[in-house]
Every structure is written in C-alpha cells, then in structure tokens.
Amino acid sequence: METLKLNTNVNRLVGEVTIPGDKSISHRSVMFGSIAHGETRVTNFLPGDDCLSTISCFRKLGVTIEESEDELRIIGKGFEGLTEPSEVLDVGNSGTTIRLLMGILAGRPFFSSLVGDESIGKRPMTRVTVPLTQMGAKLDGRKNGDFTPISIRGGQLQSIEYQLPVASAQVKSALILAGLQADGVSTIIEPAETRDHTERMIRQFGGEITKDNQTIRVKGGQKLTASTIHVPGDISSAAFFLVAGAIIPGSEIVLKNVGLNPTRTGIIEVMQKMGAELEIVQAETNDFEPAGDLIIKTSNLKGTVVEGNLIPRLIDEIPIIALLATQAEGTTIIKDAEELKVKETNRIDTVVQELRKLGADIEATDDGMIIHGKSKLTGGKVSSHGDHRIGMMLAIAALLSENAVELERFEAISVSYPNFFTHLNILTR
Numbered sequence: 166m167e168t169l170k171l172n173t174n175v176n177r178l179v180g181e182v183t184i185p186g187d188k189s190i191s192h193r194s195v196m197f198g199s200i201a202h203g204e205t206r207v208t209n210f211l212p213g214d215d216c217l218s219t220i221s222c223f224r225k226l227g228v229t230i231e232e233s234e235d236e237l238r239i240i241g242k243g244f245e246g247l248t249e250p251s252e253v254l255d256v257g258n259s260g261t262t263i264r265l266l267m268g269i270l271a272g273r274p275f276f277s278s279l280v281g282d283e284s285i286g287k288r289p290m291t292r293v294t295v296p297l298t299q300m301g302a303k304l305d306g307r308k309n310g311d312f313t314p315i316s317i318r319g320g321q322l323q324s325i326e327y328q329l330p331v332a333s334a335q336v337k338s339a340l341i342l343a344g345l346q347a348d349g350v351s352t353i354i355e356p357a358e359t360r361d362h363t364e365r366m367i368r369q370f371g372g373e374i375t376k377d378n379q380t381i382r383v384k385g386g387q388k389l390t391a392s393t394i395h396v397p398g399d400i401s402s403a404a405f406f407l408v409a410g411a412i413i414p415g416s417e418i419v420l421k422n423v424g425l426n427p428t429r430t431g432i433i434e435v436m437q438k439m440g441a442e443l444e445i446v447q448a449e450t451n452d453f454e455p456a457g458d459l460i461i462k463t464s465n466l467k468g469t470v471v472e473g474n475l476i477p478r479l480i481d482e483i484p485i486i487a488l489l490a491t492q493a494e495g496t497t498i499i500k501d502a503e504e505l506k507v508k509e510t511n512r513i514d515t516v517v518q519e520l521r522k523l524g525a526d527i528e529a530t531d532d533g534m535i536i537h538g539k540s541k542l543t544g545g546k547v548s549s550h551g552d553h554r555i556g557m558m559l560a561i562a563a564l565l566s567e568n569a570v571e572l573e574r575f576e577a578i579s580v581s582y583p584n585f586f587t588h589l590n591i592l593t594r
C-alpha cells in the first residue's frame with residue numbers, strides 16, 4: 166500500500182491555478198463523439214483514470230480515438246458504427262462510465278460484458294438495469310443484476326416513461342442515451358434537478374431534447390453530428406482549493422477556468438451562506454457550458470444546514486464541505502444525502518471515520534452527518550480507502566494539522582485530479 170507524508174501546518178496558500186477539465190463533461194465528450202457522425206475534437210479533456218477508462222471502452226467498441234497533448238480526436242460513425250467487443254469492457258473505478266455505457270449498449274444488437282474494480286463491484290446497478298430491461302434490452306449481473314460483472318445483449322428498444330426513484334444524473338443519462346435509440350419519445354422525470362451535461366451535449370451535437378421542470382423528453386432515431394468541445398474546469402476539483410483557501414489563515418487563491426453550470430454550483434451557494442469571501446470574477450457567456458474564474462480568501466465561517474434539492478447540486482463536494490464545517494463556528498447538518506453511501510466508498514462512513522482520526526467533532530447520521538466547529542486538527546495516519554475525493558479532502562485537512570499526517574492509498578487521487586499535488590505545491594507557502 167502506498168503511503169504519502171502530507172504537508173502539514175502550512176503558513177498560507179496564495180497564487181493562481183487553472184483547474185483541469187470537468188470529469189462528467191470529459192466522459193460525455195468521448196461518448197457523444199463516438200455515437201455522432203464525423204470527427205469530434207475535444208480540448209481540455211481530463212486525463213484522469215476514470216476518463217481514460219471511458220476512452221479504452223470505446224476503443225474496444227471499435228471507435229478510433231486519437232490522443233495528442235492538447236486535443237482528443239474521435240471518429241464517430243453513429244450508434245450503428247459501434248461493434249461487438251471481443252474483450253470485456255473494464256470501467257475501472259468509474260460509475261459514470263458503466264452506467265452511461267449501459268444506456269448506449271442496451272440499444273446495440275450485440276453482446277458485451279462490463280467489469281470494474283473492487284469499489285465498482287459494490288455499487289448498485291439495478292437502478293439502470295431495471296428500466297433498460299423495461300425498454301427491451303437483456304441485462305444480467307451478479308445478485309440478480311445489481312452488481313458487476315454485468316452482461317448486456319442489446320437490441321431494438323421501446324421508449325419509456327420513467328419516474329426516477331433517486332436523483333441521479335447517471336441513471337437519467339443512461340435512459341436518455343437508450344431513449345435516443347428507441348422507437349418513439351421517452352419521458353424521464355427526476356425527483357430533483359441533477360447535472361444536465363448530457364442534455365447540453367445532445368444540443369451541442371445537433372440533437373433535440375426538451376425539459377419542462379423536471380420532465381425530460383427525448384425522441385429516438387435522431388442523427389447526431391460531430392462537434393468541437395472545449396471542456397471547462399471541474400468545479401468538483403476546484404472545491405478542494407475553495408475550501409483550502411477559506412480555512413487556511415492568510416490565503417488568497419485564484420482558480421481559473423471553473424465550470425459554472427447552475428446544476429453544479431451548490432458548493433458556491435453553501436460557502437457564501439457560511440460567510441466565505443468567494444467571488445466570481447469573470448463569468449464567460451457560453452451556451453454550451455458556462456465557466457469563469459473564482460477568487461477565495463480566508464473567511465470567518467459559520468455552520469449551516471445542507472439539505473433537499475441542494476444535495477444533487479453538490480453531491481461530490483460533501484466530503485470537502487464536511488472539512489469546511491469543522492472550521493466553521495457552530496453546527497453544520499448535512500441531510501438527505503443517503504446517496505453518499507453508494508459512491509466510490511460509503512462517504513458518510515469514510516468521511517466521519519477519517520476526520521475523527523484528525524480530531525474533528527463529527528458524527529454520522531442515516532442520511533448525512535453532523536459537524537461541530539471549530540476543531541483543532543491534530544495528526545495521524547489516515548486513508549483514502551481508494552476514494553479520490555476522500556484522499557484530496559484529507560490532503561487539505563493535513564494543511565491545517567499540527568502534527569504529521571500520513572495518507573494511505575493516495576494514488577486514488579489520479580481518478581479525477583492527476584496533478585492535484587502539483588497544484589497544491591504551487592499554492593503552498
């Protein structure tokens with residue numbers, strides 16, 4: 166097991182970093198480039214392990230994808246250009262890859278099988294296999310189709326009208342991708358608004374999709390045309406430095422090129438509500454995906470409640486919000502976040518367990534956590550448990566820690582932010 170001695174007790178964080186490409190948008194750029202007709206070019210693609218898994222799966226499905234230093238070229242031949250893979254498709258650690266891929270493969274007239282790492286093997290898949298089976302695909306997997314390995318024999322699909330039982334952009338996207346291949350119009354209703362990158366991609370590739378409140382409608386048989394995609398920076402990656410800047414005394418950080426899609430900006434709203442000195446400096450007008458720069462300064466923070474419809478808009482930021490709350494005056498309550506239990510780890514348990522090791526006053530609840538601030542953080546041996554977001558949260562916590570902190574399984578961080586430690590070093594004084 167690889168262990169890293171983390172930087173502790175730093176003076177302050179100052180300077181500027183350009184946040185790497187958004188993971189959700191990078192996955193989708195490869196997927197849409199592959200199912201569209203023509204040559205798609207993608208700049209600022211995130212070379213994180215998860216997105217590399219997506220590239221590898223689509224290559225096994227017969228798609229030509231060329232990677233150069235500053236651009237990805239994808240030669241799409243439509244859905245019908247995908248071919249039966251001779252090998253299993255390995256999604257690694259990526260929930261987005263496996264769930265969206267299932268939606269695409271459900272409509273393809275061939276057999277495929279999907280596997281992933283140990284963490285993927287524990288994440289529920291019936292949320293996708295059940296509605297795709299209703300649409301006419303044949304899917305199976307371990308424990309009645311809930312876990313990998315998953316097998317798919319796709320074919321002609323019927324449209325579906327489906328109320329999502331959980332607010333999940335992955336399930337919604339899988340059904341949209343299947344709906345694009347179905348007879349007629351599919352209707353998908355989400356219980357709360359989730360990230361809408363798939364919907365935006367469809368429009369960017371010349372397709373049509375409508376959204377009325379939380380009801381999405383998409384017609385099957387549309388022909389998508391290749392496009393040029395510039396991926397904005399990932400707000401979920403920026404979140405680690407937003408929190409670091411707010412909690413380390415004497416800091417001022419500029420984060421360049423951050424995606425500001427309103428379905429993802431819950432972290433900004435929460436931080437501002439807690440009293441953070443966070444400024445959006447240059448919001449670019451962009452129909453595809455809005456982006457801008459963020460400035461964060463050391464802030465006096467107070468506790469808050471994070472709940473309800475806000476949760477899907479900041480779901481991946483909850484581990485770092487928990488750390489933020491340890492440095493706020495008063496109590497912070499995070500609720501309605503049961504979904505955290507089925508991420509790369511059970512993020513309620515791993516956040517609570519690891520932050521407690523550093524001296525935080527935090528307890529788990531059934532659907533979230535309760536954090537009492539302000540805590541002095543000490544030191545110790547902590548672990549990412551193989552979860553990139555837990556690893557980065559702990560590396561930021563260490564900056565405040567008074568004693569040595571060692572991080573086990575730090576290599577998981579390359580799943581979403583391969584140059585995280587380079588950026589942290591640029592900012593550390």
Ligand SMILES: O=C(O)C1=C[C@@H](OP(=O)(O)O)[C@@H](O)[C@H](O)C1
Nearest residue numbers: 189261332333334335336480481
């Ligand atoms: O669609 C996506 O790109 C994602 C959706 C979310 O998952 P759920 O759909 O399971 O909520 C999020 O946690 C994940 O990191 C990426």
Ligand SMILES: C=C(OP(=O)(O)O)C(=O)O
Nearest residue numbers: 258259260261481508509
């Ligand atoms: C949950 C995450 O990703 P995925 O579901 O794609 O594995 C994440 O990046 O925090």
